[in-house]
Amino acid sequence: MESTQKHIEPHCIVEMSYVLRNANEEVIESMTEQWPLKFYYGSGAMLPAFEDHLLGLTEGSHFDFVLPAKDAYGLLSPSMIREIPLNALPDSEHFPNRIYERGDHLQLQFEEDVRVGRVVEVLEHAIVVDFNHSLAGVDLRFTGRILHVRTPRADEAVEKRYIEPNGIRSDSRLR
DSSP states (O other): OOOOOOBOOTTOEEEEEEEEEOTTOOEEEEEOSSSOEEEETTSSSSOHHHHHHHTTOBTTOEEEEEEOGGGTTOOOOGGGEEEEEGGGSOOOSSSTTOOOOTTOEEEEEETTEEEEEEEEEEOSSEEEEEOSOTTTTOOEEEEEEEEEEEOOOHHHHHHTSOOOTTSSOOSOOOO
């Protein structure tokens, strides 16, 4: 007798609940059954290593895996930490007096590239900004359950993303 359980494969829609923790078991993010993560598997929107761990899982399956930092958001790169002179910073409505504090987030344009960074040090005439992803260098532990798996609708297949049937984010099921 052939199983009717749906399993995760490329180009399907997945609905799941999960808890994301760091190496110290601190919760970083949580998606519940009432507010699940819904995505198009294989669209490139999720971390490739994350999707690799889900491939072949069936509806109702529980999972528990760790993505090492190198397979998640990468290792911390010292080259992504830059000292920027205050007089080189553009005018900003968020920082009109160019007064920065440790922990402030900035969005800066570098040639053709826009980067978001966090101020890690304030000097007399400069700031030191870390442009690494906020989860760079962090091992990520995912625990959760696959709630539903289905074939994408025509509009989702064209867009290669999950689209809410009613156009509004809700706790609706994928069925």
